Amino acid sequence: MKIAVSLLACVALANAHFTMQYMWVNNVDQGKNTYLRIPPNNNPVTDVNSKDMTCNVNGLTGSATGTATISAGATITLEWHQHDQRTGEDPISGGHKGPVQVYIAKAPSTAASFDGQGAVWTKLYSSGLLNASTQQWATDVVNTSSGKHSFKIPSSLPAGEYLIRGEILALHVAQSYPGAQFYIGCAQVKISSGGSANPPKISIPGTYKASDPGITVNIYNNLQSYTAPGGAVWSG
Ligand SMILES: *[C@@H]1O[C@H](CO)[C@@H](O)[C@H](O)[C@H]1NC(C)=O
Numbered sequence: 001m002k003i004a005v006s007l008l009a010c011v012a013l014a015n016a017h018f019t020m021q022y023m024w025v026n027n028v029d030q031g032k033n034t035y036l037r038i039p040p041n042n043n044p045v046t047d048v049n050s051k052d053m054t055c056n057v058n059g060l061t062g063s064a065t066g067t068a069t070i071s072a073g074a075t076i077t078l079e080w081h082q083h084d085q086r087t088g089e090d091p092i093s094g095g096h097k098g099p100v101q102v103y104i105a106k107a108p109s110t111a112a113s114f115d116g117q118g119a120v121w122t123k124l125y126s127s128g129l130l131n132a133s134t135q136q137w138a139t140d141v142v143n144t145s146s147g148k149h150s151f152k153i154p155s156s157l158p159a160g161e162y163l164i165r166g167e168i169l170a171l172h173v174a175q176s177y178p179g180a181q182f183y184i185g186c187a188q189v190k191i192s193s194g195g196s197a198n199p200p201k202i203s204i205p206g207t208y209k210a211s212d213p214g215i216t217v218n219i220y221n222n223l224q225s226y227t228a229p230g231g232a233v234w235s236g
Pocket residue numbers: 090091092093094095096097139140143144
């Protein structure tokens with residue numbers, strides 16, 4: 001019954017999807033759509049093998065996009081909304097439950113010219129099922145935090161230009177594949193000083209599989225634990 005209701009809600013609210021619209025650096029708002037690769041609309045990606053998984057639709061280049069200079073150790077906040085506004089609407093629409101993750105990938109040259117293909121992505125942040133008894137998800141916290149979630153750029157990352165990839169995975173229709181909805185946003189940054197770490201890296205697309213228990217999953221069956229796709233967070 002719950003599944004049927006959620007399916008209906010999803011169809012009825014087809015444009016209740018969302019996009020990543022702002023990046024904050026050390027609590028300073030960089031401005032709407034600034035330093036971000038902007039997709040044509042707020043639809044999710046559902047094919048885990050599609051290149052749209054990297055930085056959303058039309059996201060393989062950022063030649064028209066600026067690059068923010070940040071220092072290693074900076075706190076980055078990503079902010080998501082359904083439509084073109086910060087107020088008057090829930091950042092995340094009802095039923096869109098699931099994990100929130102962030103990856104980073106070092107560009108061989110400029111972030112603007114980087115397509116993010118290959119084993120280049122390191123996971124910096126992951127938040128999933130926070131409380132099994134209340135079924136509270138990371139998306140619930142983003143929703144009540146005005147669409148925002150924050151993470152730290154590890155100081156040990158080498159200086160250079162990078163793509164930051166935010167991912168919110170909505171699992172309300174993920175019982176069969178394709179169903180899980182990937183909301184993806186990429187930001188371009190230049191880390192001005194840094195360390196010499198060589199963190200573990202995965203491919204997006206590539207590493208995620210339709211059969212991953214974090215991608216094809218029924219979240220309406222009193223789920224007790226959840227493992228997000230993409231492996232462990234690298235903490236620097
Ligand atoms: C976001 O919060 C609003 C208001 O509390 C709620 O109606 C909506 O269902 C929430 N979204 C999700 C995905 O839980």
